[in-house]
Amino acid sequence: xxxxxxxxxxxxxxxxxxxxxxxxxxxxxxxxxxxxxxxxxxxxxxxxxxxxxxxxxxxxxxxxxxxxxxxxxxxxxxxxxxxxxxxxxxxxxxxxxxxxxxxxxxxxxxxxxxxxxxxxxxxxxxxxxxxxxxxxxxxxxxxxxxxxxxxxxxxxxxxxxxxxxxxxxxxxxxxxxxxxxxxxxxxxxxxxxxxxxxxxxxxxxxxxxxxxxxxxxxxxxxxxxxxxxxxxxxxxxxxxxxxxxxxxxxxxxxxxxxxxxxxxx
Numbered sequence: 001x002x003x004x005x006x007x008x009x010x011x012x013x014x015x016x017x018x019x020x021x022x023x024x025x026x027x028x029x030x031x032x033x034x035x036x037x038x039x040x041x042x043x044x045x046x047x048x049x050x051x052x053x054x055x056x057x058x059x060x061x062x063x064x065x066x067x068x069x070x071x072x073x074x075x076x077x078x079x080x081x082x083x084x085x086x087x088x089x090x091x092x093x094x095x096x097x098x099x100x101x102x103x104x105x106x107x108x109x110x111x112x113x114x115x116x117x118x119x120x121x122x123x124x125x126x127x128x129x130x131x132x133x134x135x136x137x138x139x140x141x142x143x144x145x146x147x148x149x150x151x152x153x154x155x156x157x158x159x160x161x162x163x164x165x166x167x168x169x170x171x172x173x174x175x176x177x178x179x180x181x182x183x184x185x186x187x188x189x190x191x192x193x194x195x196x197x198x199x200x201x202x203x204x205x206x207x208x209x210x211x212x213x214x215x216x217x218x219x220x221x222x223x224x225x226x227x228x229x230x231x232x233x234x235x236x237x238x239x240x241x242x243x244x245x246x247x248x249x250x251x252x253x254x255x256x257x258x259x260x261x262x263x264x265x
Contacts, residue, residue, distance in 0.1 A: 001026070007068070014061045028070075031071075031147060032054075034146065034147070036082055039142060041127060049078070053078040056080075076156070122180065133172050140154060140158065140166075151165055
């Protein structure tokens with residue numbers, strides 16, 4: 001349904017035509033639900049807040065100005081519903097409802113595991129940054145970027161000037177851009193660290209292998225040298241032992257002494 005037809009349906013509803021409500025609900029329910037989901041980060045809670053929004057639309061239908069734009073008017077009511085809930089929960093623990101499944105995981109059909117993992121990681125990063133932003137920046141960004149509203153409509157919903165809305169949305173965009181750039185660098189850094197670790201491990205193994213080979217070579221050389229020295233020492237000892245009797249025999253004889261006979265005649 002285009003905006004003109006939607007505004008006309010709201011005019012009829014404001015004048016008491018109950019048959020116009022289903023048209024309004026079909027046209028606005030999905031948009032308001034998505035808006036409130038991004039604001040509160042809980043699908044279950046957003047569904048409850050959306051129902052409350054349509055209840056307030058029904059109660060306030062007589063205050064709708066004929067010929068006005070229903071979309072910013074409905075978003076203003078949804079925003080007030082969210083703010084009322086946030087104020088009521090300000091002093092309570094902000095925990096996700098146990099029955100809330102959280103953000104729906106990407107559909108893995110037709111996509112490889114890596115693409116699904118990247119999409120999930122990016123969605124978590126966006127949700128984390130949006131939840132950490134100041135409320136004014138988050139609201140401006142969601143209305144302009146996700147809901148596709150004009151700056152003037154967003155300004156009317158937020159009760160701010162168009163310049164202020166653009167500035168808030170720009171700051172939110174900068175925060176998201178910085179987080180996504182950091183997210184892109186993390187996998188590369190992880191791979192680099194992993195590759196560096198592998199290189200260090202391989203280098204260490206090579207060095208250990210080289211050191212072991214060197215030690216074995218040195219040990220073998222030492223053993224061969226020791227064996228050679230022992231053999232040479234053994235041969236020298238044998239030679240000395242063989243020459244010793246000859247030296248002793250030579251020292252016991254006199255010159256001209258011939259043993260084995262006597263000169264009696």
